[in-house]
Ligand SMILES: Nc1ncnc2c1ncn2[C@@H]1O[C@H](COP(=O)(O)OP(=O)(O)O)[C@@H](O)[C@H]1O
């Protein structure tokens with residue numbers, strides 16, 4: 001085991017996985033919320049765009065999205081996010097993970113919106129709140145509270161899905177495993193067990209926390 | 222009371238009429254009603270369909286300032302839809318609706334402003350479930366009327382005291398009884414200083430022992446000169462508080478009159494039939 005730590009940057013790989021998870025979580029929450037708002041909006045064009053977004057990104061394999069974000073945006077279109085190759089790949093990985101999971105965040109939020117009785121929005125409109133105000137004050141706060149459990153599921157899936165970005169060479173946990181496989185096959189069982197434990201330690205608290213939050217913040221009707 | 226920015230020439234057909242505060246003992250707690258007797262809500266030839274269903278048929282209805290109009294009729298006759306079109310929670314296809322001399326705006330900020338002037342009390346209360354009672358009442362004044370938090374809270378507490386739920390101000394709606402929730406809903410509407418209030422069967426989701434407490438609040442509003450359109454089958458309230466009863470059936474206004482005339486001497490067979498049914502209950 002100690003040779004594993006001597007030979008490979010195990011902590012660096014785990015830390016990379018955590019960074020990918022946290023950053024993509026934040027961005028996918030933001031993008032997913034925006035897309036959900038588009039899907040709720042009274043403007044048909046926005047609704048269409050929102051629906052298309054979800055259909056495209058939810059139904060495309062994550063590997064393709066991550067691969068395209070690097071190959072398509074960087075090599076073909078020449079968009080560079082950093083002069084440093086590894087940072088560049090990392091940033092494209094975050095983009096790929098974010099746009100993909102945003103589709104699931106959007107759907108989680110929509111399931112939260114479906115827990116809200118129609119009368120809430122009507123009452124909001126009838127006291128003169130504009131669409132934006134009723135979204136901010138009434139609909140989204142209740143939707144988030146009703147969507148905590150599915151959002152937690154999305155977050156857990158995201159944490160595990162970060163392993164996909166090994167395809168574009170980001171030095172995270174799956175990358176570590178493939179390196180060990182190539183360079184020190186005798187350590188393979190060790191790195192597998194260690195990585196499995198790492199992911200369990202990373203995801204179980206997400207499940208516990210969102211489970212508790214969803215009980216605590218549940219809107220009583 | 223009208224928004225100064227919205228004061229158009231047609232707002233003032235005559236000289237400004239002084240506020241009639243006589244016989245309005247608690248006027249301070251309720252928006253002052255200027256110029257009683259002027260038309261406030263004017264519906265002309267309003268038609269609405271839900272698909273093939275003609276829910277509102279050529280509705281002509283004028284509600285005057287300070288007037289209390291009861292809408293009564295069989296289930297499915299379009300009473301709720303009528304209320305909801307007045308503040309445009311429902312659209313309509315033809316005809317016109319004017320509130321205080323201004324036609325209903327189509328959408329957007331103008332419509333929101335109009336809705337702020339039209340209070341609505343729903344059968345199912347519809348208090349904001351994630352906000353406290355106090356927040357429910359202050360939200361509109363703060364966000365729409367741009368009042369300061371302090372001013373809005375002070376007024377909200379007065380209104381909550383008035384409807385008898387000030388002790389529950391920091392609770393959430395689910396912790397209150399139906400009757401208390403509905404009284405909060407009335408306070409929430411009042412906090413906007415509406416020109417007219419619409420009530421859609423405000424007591425029909427309530428247990429019998431809570432109906433009176435809500436009707437008492439509504440009766441006192443009526444006495445103070447609030448303009449009200451109330452869908453209800455509570456005949457006692459109609460007799461006590463209403464100036465006029467409007468009878469709807471199958472999407473049309475079949476007849477209208479004073480409560481006394483309507484209840485004792487209905488003209489149409491359908492009204493007779495309907496009254497026979499609700500009276501034998
Ligand atoms: N959103 C809707 N979509 C389709 N039909 C509706 C809708 N709302 C009401 N209706 C129909 O319109 C008619 C009038 O309804 P409503 O105004 O609720 O009547 P009331 O309040 O007098 O019972 C009913 O037949 C009802 O089924």
Ligand SMILES: [Mg+2]
Nearest residue numbers: 300301302422
């Ligand atoms: Mg109804």
